[in-house]
Amino acid sequence: MSGFIQGDDRHQATLFPEQLDDYIAEDSSVRVIDVFLDDLDLSGLGFKTHSEKTGRPAYHPTILLKLYIYRYLNRVQSSRRLEREAHRNVELMWLTGRLAPDFKTIADFRKDNGPAIRLVCREFILLCKKLNLFADAFVAIDGSKFKAVNNRDRNFTKAKMHRRLQEIDASIERYLGQIASADRQEAVVATDNTHRLEEKITALKTEMARLKTLEVQMRQAPDHQLSLTDPDARSMKTRGNGIVGYNVQTAVDTTHHLIVTHEVTNVGHDRHQLHHMAQQAKEAIGAETLAVVADRGYFTGEEILACEQEKITTYLPKPQTSGSPKKGLFSKRDFIYHADDDEYACPAGERLIWRFETQKKGLTLHKYWSSHCPKCPIKSQCTTSQYRRVTRWEHEAVLEEMATRLEREPERMRTRRETVEHPFGTIKSWMGYTHFQMKTLKHVSTEMSLHVLAYNFKRVLAILGVQPLLQAMQM
Secondary structure (H helix, E strand, C coil): CCCCCCCCCCCCCCCCCCCHHHHCCCCCHHHHHHHHHHHCCCCCCCCCCCCCCCCCCCCCHHHHHHHHHHHHHCCCCCHHHHHHHHHHCHHHHHHHCCCCCCHHHHHHHHHHCHHHHHHHHHHHHHHHHHCCCCCCCEEEEEEEEEECCCCHHHEEEHHHHHHHHHHHHHHHHHHHHHHHHHCCCCHHHHHHHHHHHHHHHHHHHHHHHHHHHHHHHHHHCCCCEEECCCCCCEEECCCCCCEEEEEEEEEEECCCCCEEEEEEECCCCCCCCHHHHHHHHHHHHCCCCEEEECCHHHCCHHHHHHHHHCCEEEECCCCCCCCCHHHCCCCHHHCEEECCCCEEECCCCCEEEEEEEEEECCEEEEEEECCCHHHCCCHHHCCCCCCCCEEEECCHHHHHHHHHHHHHCCHHHHHHHHHHHHHHHHHHHHHCCCCCCCCCHHHHHHHHHHHHHHHHHHHHHHHHCHHHHHHHHCC
16 A cells, blocks of 8 residues: 555554543634533532432533533434443543443433523523623524424324324225125135225224324313324424424524524414513623514514513514405505594595594504595495495504614515524534424423524634633633
């Protein structure tokens, strides 16, 4: 093999460095993990550690946290593989002081310390705040669906249950027809076919009885949905065929793309998440005011009003749900409101005056219409009813102000797309096809917190670099 770079003889004796530290590069991320967790006071976070029944001391939470942060940073998917890495990986040997917990200890630590692990994720956000990484106080909020352990075939909704029962009924009818056909064949062939088809019918009837039992359980659930593998996972609509999983909400800093706060829910829509997530982001950043951008899936008048009352400036477009434009009719946006007169001006130039106040779903609504509607020359372009009525919420001015703000700053929506999709894409890439590996909302929230912590770690390392970050943490 002359002419090529030659390796050392594996049987040649070598003098290894006296210190394990000599193997670890100065810009290695494990040095940041080590300093961050060693400086963190874990005593008040609520970590649980249990000694063996034989009296053997437990591992310190810091050691197991170092293992987990390293695991998620380096995409080590399983506790068994992490155990093997602890025996052979030089960085892990350095990080843990050559300690190598078994896979059961590693797995139980995550399962038993969910709330405390989520607090560690919050502590890193406080470090980012200390480093002045959230100075702009502007976040983008969005949700994304993540797959659960639960397979789609082991999740039941009313529509899915009805469809499966219909499919079984159709299969039984088809097999009964085949039995009738088999009876007209030769005796030996007919007997074999009939026996085989009767076995299939028996299996289908057994499956139908099982589904009937599951249907009773499903109807007793608050949302009429049942998941057998992960009881908290829910069927959710996506742009594809839908998934059984969780809806992860995040608030992402628009400057550095750091996840300021996050929450795992099993509700398939985002309509009631805006104020909750914005308030959490504001508290995490510690700012008196906050600007928030989100997509139209978050548009709810009460949520936007609650944000305005908390000094949170919102940017999100209003969904166009009216069917009038498709019918060739004027929509509500064609009617201009005049606040001084408390009237609407219609496209024909007439005024819609206030008529009465009503209550609907806890909201105070005002009704407006004009007496000139029956004689209006363009009535056919406006309404098929006798009068065109316009409804106005008592806090509609807040929504109008937000719409004006978004018209002046349309680039906010582009900022949203460029900001919030990046973390979701990165984390899902790290997770692989399976996404979540744990079950139930409580444990899935812990798993997501570790992914967020690892993501933020990697972002801050990319922004500041290892040595500047170490210096900042040691100040």
